[in-house]
Amino acid sequence: MRGFFIFTLIIELNDMSILTVGTMAFDSIETPYGSVNKVIGGACTYISWAASYWCSEINLVSIIGDDFPEDEIRSLQQRGVSTDGLVRMKGKKSFYWSGKYHNDMNMRDTLVTDLNVLADFNPVLPKSYLHSKYIMLGNLTPSIQLSVLNQLPIKPKLVVLDTMNYWMDTALDELYLVLRKVDVLTINDEEARQLSGERSLLKAAQKIHSFGPRYLIIKKGEHGALLFHNGLMFFAPGLPIAEVIDPTGAGDSFAGGLIGYLARTDDISFNNMKTALIYGSTMASFCVENFSLNKLKNLSQEEIYIRLEQFKDLSSFDENQLGLAN
Amino acid sequence: MRGFFIFTLIIELNDMSILTVGTMAFDSIETPYGSVNKVIGGACTYISWAASYWCSEINLVSIIGDDFPEDEIRSLQQRGVSTDGLVRMKGKKSFYWSGKYHNDMNMRDTLVTDLNVLADFNPVLPKSYLHSKYIMLGNLTPSIQLSVLNQLPIKPKLVVLDTMNYWMDTALDELYLVLRKVDVLTINDEEARQLSGERSLLKAAQKIHSFGPRYLIIKKGEHGALLFHNGLMFFAPGLPIAEVIDPTGAGDSFAGGLIGYLARTDDISFNNMKTALIYGSTMASFCVENFSLNKLKNLSQEEIYIRLEQFKDLSSFDENQLGLAN
Numbered sequence: 198m199r200g201f202f203i204f205t206l207i208i209e210l211n212d213m214s215i216l217t218v219g220t221m222a223f224d225s226i227e228t229p230y231g232s233v234n235k236v237i238g239g240a241c242t243y244i245s246w247a248a249s250y251w252c253s254e255i256n257l258v259s260i261i262g263d264d265f266p267e268d269e270i271r272s273l274q275q276r277g278v279s280t281d282g283l284v285r286m287k288g289k290k291s292f293y294w295s296g297k298y299h300n301d302m303n304m305r306d307t308l309v310t311d312l313n314v315l316a317d318f319n320p321v322l323p324k325s326y327l328h329s330k331y332i333m334l335g336n337l338t339p340s341i342q343l344s345v346l347n348q349l350p351i352k353p354k355l356v357v358l359d360t361m362n363y364w365m366d367t368a369l370d371e372l373y374l375v376l377r378k379v380d381v382l383t384i385n386d387e388e389a390r391q392l393s394g395e396r397s398l399l400k401a402a403q404k405i406h407s408f409g410p411r412y413l414i415i416k417k418g419e420h421g422a423l424l425f426h427n428g429l430m431f432f433a434p435g436l437p438i439a440e441v442i443d444p445t446g447a448g449d450s451f452a453g454g455l456i457g458y459l460a461r462t463d464d465i466s467f468n469n470m471k472t473a474l475i476y477g478s479t480m481a482s483f484c485v486e487n488f489s490l491n492k493l494k495n496l497s498q499e500e501i502y503i504r505l506e507q508f509k510d511l512s513s514f515d516e517n518q519l520g521l522a523n
Numbered sequence: 524m525r526g527f528f529i530f531t532l533i534i535e536l537n538d539m540s541i542l543t544v545g546t547m548a549f550d551s552i553e554t555p556y557g558s559v560n561k562v563i564g565g566a567c568t569y570i571s572w573a574a575s576y577w578c579s580e581i582n583l584v585s586i587i588g589d590d591f592p593e594d595e596i597r598s599l600q601q602r603g604v605s606t607d608g609l610v611r612m613k614g615k616k617s618f619y620w621s622g623k624y625h626n627d628m629n630m631r632d633t634l635v636t637d638l639n640v641l642a643d644f645n646p647v648l649p650k651s652y653l654h655s656k657y658i659m660l661g662n663l664t665p666s667i668q669l670s671v672l673n674q675l676p677i678k679p680k681l682v683v684l685d686t687m688n689y690w691m692d693t694a695l696d697e698l699y700l701v702l703r704k705v706d707v708l709t710i711n712d713e714e715a716r717q718l719s720g721e722r723s724l725l726k727a728a729q730k731i732h733s734f735g736p737r738y739l740i741i742k743k744g745e746h747g748a749l750l751f752h753n754g755l756m757f758f759a760p761g762l763p764i765a766e767v768i769d770p771t772g773a774g775d776s777f778a779g780g781l782i783g784y785l786a787r788t789d790d791i792s793f794n795n796m797k798t799a800l801i802y803g804s805t806m807a808s809f810c811v812e813n814f815s816l817n818k819l820k821n822l823s824q825e826e827i828y829i830r831l832e833q834f835k836d837l838s839s840f841d842e843n844q845l846g847l848a849n
Contacts, residue, residue, distance in 0.1 A: 229722065300722070301713075301722075302722075387627075396555065396626070396627075396628075396767075397763070397764065397765055397766055397767065398763045399763045399764065399765045400765065402763075417746060420743060420746035420747070421746070421747075421758070421760070423763065429836075430762075430763060430836070430837055431836075431837060431838070431840065432747070432760035432761070432837045432838055434747070434758035434760065434838070435758070436756075437723070437724045437725045437728075437749065437756060438723065438725065439723055439725050439726065440723055441722075441723065462844070468840075468841060469841070469844070471840040471841070472840050472841050472844045472845070474840075475840060475845070502845075505845040506845065508845075509842050509845060510755075510756075510757075511756055511757060511758045512757070512758055512760070512838040512839075513838075513842075514757065514759075514794075514797040514798050514800075514801060515794055515795070515797070515798050516835050516839075518788070518795070518798045519798070519801070519828075519831040519832065519834075519835055
């Protein structure tokens with residue numbers, strides 16, 4: 198019986214490998230609650246940590262300088278993250294971002310962006326990564342995102358891409374090229390409007406489907422997230438948090454929770470995608486409760502379960518009362 | 524059996540009278556979809572029309588000039604709205620508001636506010652209104668809202684109050700006085716932060732509960748609405764609409780749908796309040812699909828039912844998948 202259990206577990210693990218590509222960085226952040234200097238950040242870091250609660254085979258692709266702490270790499274490895282695809286460049290510095298949040302926390306100014314090693318980022322996938330089934334492309338130059346997809350010998354089960362208005366402004370043609378190969382696009386509402394040229398999110402979704410992604414997820418920060426799929430819609434609410442200390446990494450934590458849950462269940466139906474948004478929102482809600490990955494690194498199964506229940510309570514109501522007209 | 528049915532129906536009607544106080548106005552509106560000049564508007568008008576789909580005894584309190592079309596009054600009366608509390612001032616003009624919406628429709632500029640008859644508004648409740656059980660105080664000077672409540676000989680079952688940042692800036696003391704007598708407050712997120720002095724909506728809700736209202740509803744426009752009640756929360760999503768033609772009156776239509784449903788079911792529990800938010804959101808979603816009350820006046824039971832189902836689909840997901848941790 199025990200042997201059988203181990204056997205099925207191995208099968209399951211093979212099914213659910215995640216490949217994630219993105220930055221690993223130092224962030225300096227100022228929010229109304231305080232400021233931190235050169236803390237650990239980066240899309241790939243947040244994605245990997247958030248996904249690691251659901252998935253134990255994560256293939257990380259990123260680049261760092263020799264200033265990035267070895268401890269951080271080891272703690273990722275202990276979570277089941279493979280760092281075979283992590284390049285450490287000697288004599289160079291890691292990507293650095295500095296930003297300041299305004300009073301309402303929905304707005305931020307970028308103060309410094311030092312590309313450093315990122316300027317040389319040209320990822321080559323290790324052989325062991327080539328059959329990953331779930332691909333999470335963190336926000337990066339579209340040409341790098343595309344080059345990663347082009348290295349995969351067979352079509353993966355699901356490709357999720359995160360991007361931002363900056364790439365729409367500066368690399369739209371490359372973005373279109375990569376979108377053709379993408380199943381799920383995650384952007385915010387203004388970016389959806391910019392990419393589609395449509396004011397209505399419903400119409401924007403139709404247009405963006407025609408670019409490639411059959412799923413569009415519109416991230417609305419504290420207001421939640423909207424999922425569009427061929428005329429179907431789902432709204433995952435944002436959970437009001439007692440103290441939003443630092444929103445940095447919330448979108449990446451959302452993406453990590455989403456792809457982690459999808460890989461774990463190996464089900465990419467619309468129905469399961471809806472639940473995946475709740476898992477993503479849950480991880481994002483933890484992320485914002487502290488600076489850097491301080492909260493995200495130390496979650497118990499129990500507190501995740503309680504938070505998921507809070508999300509359920511937040512949007513459930515008595516449906517039997519619908520259909521009462523005069 | 525039939526006699527019994529009629530008897531219970533009469534009881535029900537007595538139970539569910541709504542008293543609504545607010546403006547009836549002319550609006551001139553410019554949106555990216557076009558502009559309209561001196562169309563029918565006003566909080567009380569939107570509230571009454573939206574509530575009339577659920578409740579057949581609405582007691583309206585408002586003031587108009589002799590320029591307000593008699594047809595509009597008659598069509599309200601035909602919906603079961605009593606206009607005994609409507610004052611028409613001879614030789615004076617109705618309240619006039621003109622505004623322009625920006626491209627994203629979440630922002631608007633007020634171009635003109637002509638108080639006209641509103642400057643003399645000092646409502647005296649007709650005797651037939653005095654035992655109304657559900658009170659909907661539309662956005663107005665807090666002192667007028669208070670004077671209406673003070674005329675009621677017994678405490679009504681539920682008092683809902685809508686207000687805005689303008690009254691927080693100019694009449695905060697009077698607003699505090701009226702809030703003490705209010706069960707449900709509807710404001711937007713920035714107003715909740717201003718009124719409470721708290722950045723977190725969770726903390727804002729706790730503070731606002733201490734001012735009087737045991738229910739706080741935060742209206743977020745296209746992002747939906749949040750309900751707070753003694754540490755409990757509910758998020759009613761915003762339904763993406765193909766073409767938002769004109770957001771004017773959406774908040775009042777929300778309030779009308781909410782109080783109409785509550786009066787109809789005569790149940791002010793947290794559980795039923797959640798469903799009431801869905802009804803409110805449904806009426807708001809119709810309101811924005813056309814200028815003025817053009818859409819709100821001509822709804823069939825079937826299209827309301829379909830819309831309510833869309834709201835249900837928008838937020839329902841497979842809860843059995845929650846609680847899946849590594």
